[in-house]
Amino acid sequence: MAQFSNPFGPGNNNLPPAGVERIGLIEVTSVSLDGVTLFDIASPVVFNRNEAGAEIPVEVRARQIETNLNQVVNRALGLIYTDENAGSDALDVTMDIIGGQPVLFAVGAGLAEPRVLLTITDTDAQYNGVSPTDLADRWEAVLRDALRQAVDGRLPEARQRQIRRALWILLASIVLTLLLTTIWQVLGWRKSSLERKQTAQAGMAVPPDDEFPAQQLHYLFRYQITLEQRLQVVAFLRWLMFWGIAFVWIAGLASGLYIFPQTRSYAFGLFSIPVLLLLTWFLTGLLNRLANLAIERVAQAWSKNELGDLDEMQRKSMRLSTITGAVKGLKTAVIYALATLLVLQTLRVAPASLLAFGAVAALAISFAAQSLVKDVVNGFLILLEDQYAIGDLVTTGTTTGIVENLNLRITQIRGEDGRLVTLPNSLIAQVENLSRSWSRANIRIDVAYGTNVDEALRVVHETAHAMADDPEWGYAILNPVEMLGIDAMTHAGLTILIWIRTRPLKQFLVAREFRRRLRLAFDKANIAIGVPQQAFTGLANGSGKGGHYGDDGESDGNAHTSAKSGAV
Numbered sequence: 001m002a003q004f005s006n007p008f009g010p011g012n013n014n015l016p017p018a019g020v021e022r023i024g025l026i027e028v029t030s031v032s033l034d035g036v037t038l039f040d041i042a043s044p045v046v047f048n049r050n051e052a053g054a055e056i057p058v059e060v061r062a063r064q065i066e067t068n069l070n071q072v073v074n075r076a077l078g079l080i081y082t083d084e085n086a087g088s089d090a091l092d093v094t095m096d097i098i099g100g101q102p103v104l105f106a107v108g109a110g111l112a113e114p115r116v117l118l119t120i121t122d123t124d125a126q127y128n129g130v131s132p133t134d135l136a137d138r139w140e141a142v143l144r145d146a147l148r149q150a151v152d153g154r155l156p157e158a159r160q161r162q163i164r165r166a167l168w169i170l171l172a173s174i175v176l177t178l179l180l181t182t183i184w185q186v187l188g189w190r191k192s193s194l195e196r197k198q199t200a201q202a203g204m205a206v207p208p209d210d211e212f213p214a215q216q217l218h219y220l221f222r223y224q225i226t227l228e229q230r231l232q233v234v235a236f237l238r239w240l241m242f243w244g245i246a247f248v249w250i251a252g253l254a255s256g257l258y259i260f261p262q263t264r265s266y267a268f269g270l271f272s273i274p275v276l277l278l279l280t281w282f283l284t285g286l287l288n289r290l291a292n293l294a295i296e297r298v299a300q301a302w303s304k305n306e307l308g309d310l311d312e313m314q315r316k317s318m319r320l321s322t323i324t325g326a327v328k329g330l331k332t333a334v335i336y337a338l339a340t341l342l343v344l345q346t347l348r349v350a351p352a353s354l355l356a357f358g359a360v361a362a363l364a365i366s367f368a369a370q371s372l373v374k375d376v377v378n379g380f381l382i383l384l385e386d387q388y389a390i391g392d393l394v395t396t397g398t399t400t401g402i403v404e405n406l407n408l409r410i411t412q413i414r415g416e417d418g419r420l421v422t423l424p425n426s427l428i429a430q431v432e433n434l435s436r437s438w439s440r441a442n443i444r445i446d447v448a449y450g451t452n453v454d455e456a457l458r459v460v461h462e463t464a465h466a467m468a469d470d471p472e473w474g475y476a477i478l479n480p481v482e483m484l485g486i487d488a489m490t491h492a493g494l495t496i497l498i499w500i501r502t503r504p505l506k507q508f509l510v511a512r513e514f515r516r517r518l519r520l521a522f523d524k525a526n527i528a529i530g531v532p533q534q535a536f537t538g539l540a541n542g543s544g545k546g547g548h549y550g551d552d553g554e555s556d557g558n559a560h561t562s563a564k565s566g567a568v
Helices: 058-082 122-128 132-152 156-202 214-259 261-269 272-303 310-346 352-368 370-385 453-469 507-524
Strands: 021-023 026-033 036-044 092-098 101-107 115-119 393-396 399-406 410-415 420-424 439-447 477-490 493-502 533-537 561-565
Touching: 026 058, 026 122, 026 132, 036 058, 036 122, 036 132, 058 115, 058 132, 092 132, 101 132, 122 132, 156 214, 214 261, 214 272, 272 310, 310 370, 310 399, 370 399, 370 410, 393 410, 399 420, 439 477, 439 507, 453 477, 453 493, 453 507, 493 507
Parallel strands: none
Antiparallel strands: 021 026, 026 036, 092 101, 101 115, 393 399, 399 410, 410 420, 439 493, 477 493, 533 561
């Protein structure tokens, strides 16, 4: 557990070290034996430990007491190994008053003279709220029992019991691991089966309107949501099995180390911080996945609203997937950020002084993070106003393509050549949504200048209606002739414009098929496609009078002329 000094304080060691609690002008820490906390001792505050002088920091005093206890235990064990009649009962703790302060001694068990364990100070008595003598009596009984248990726990017969318990713990860990691994594997097979069903359902072709009413589309959408929720549950259970295996071995190792007195302190020291981190990670992941399930539940409830026509339901499905994705991303970032701050606070890596320093650093960083705030705000407005969603065909700036990903910070667009363009939301000032509610096929056809206009318009009109009546294409066409007429007259001929309203993203398919059908219809009606015209004038009979071709392609002069036509 790291400690950071206060950069604004007068000294560099103003903060107490790990394991020391500062209460006013008193610092408190614990005294342990074989990893078990016996009691807390207190000492006056030492503000600068590099220049402590005659002052003894409380953690130094605690380590000295623990050293005295371990030496007494080792001396008692030496006596027991050499004398079969000796036991831990020969070890005792007594109290004596020296210099007006109670002092605890260890006596017996091979000690040539009483061994000083600790001195009860006025600060200890003040912190515990009793007199020094009463505190000495209390600690005397605690130390006597702790020393005798420490000696008994190191005897050969105790060591055999400890080994047997460790083996049982190892066996139980192996059995639980096999059980959880089997469940994890079965859930994996179930997950694969659901994914195959989801892929098959997603690839189902959408039939025409008369064969696929809005209620069936709504049922399909609900079925997709149900599959997604089942996948979420299975993935969540597999995740629990994985963490169950991890916790089984962490708990098993910690229990095995705790059994032996010599390694009991490592059970706390080596596993306290890792267990805290893993437990925080587990709880954070659990909360994150439960939140995902809640979001999916809300999405399913939203999808069950059957009001509206087919187009509104399709738009709802696109917007639903976009909003749920953005909400999940924001929720994950918030949950893990709060968990990180909680861990830092628990490990005392982020005390008030460090947070103050972080505030100053954050103020400096905020000037460079203004664009990030703009991205988030603009992304929120895009979702709130439903400007576009995942699956829409949009144009922004010089980028045109399908929206593949949208969150509060970026928008990713897949171009027609396969390039994935990533745009910060703050750069999106104007968006052209080409697939919102409906689309339009905007088709222009050039026919020869001398074409019968009414006949050409009739052929275009009939071709559009014939295509709309085709069961294969009728579903994609909402209005076969939204606009029809002569859009321009140029040197290439007459330009016929027709608008065909289609379902979202169907305009390209409809336009390609319509051009193919129109080409066949024009051939059948002997309508020629327009080509650019060029006119050349020359001298006739030396008169120097030139001829000119008007818009109808005929010469209005008497001079000899020749005309050529060619495609440009």
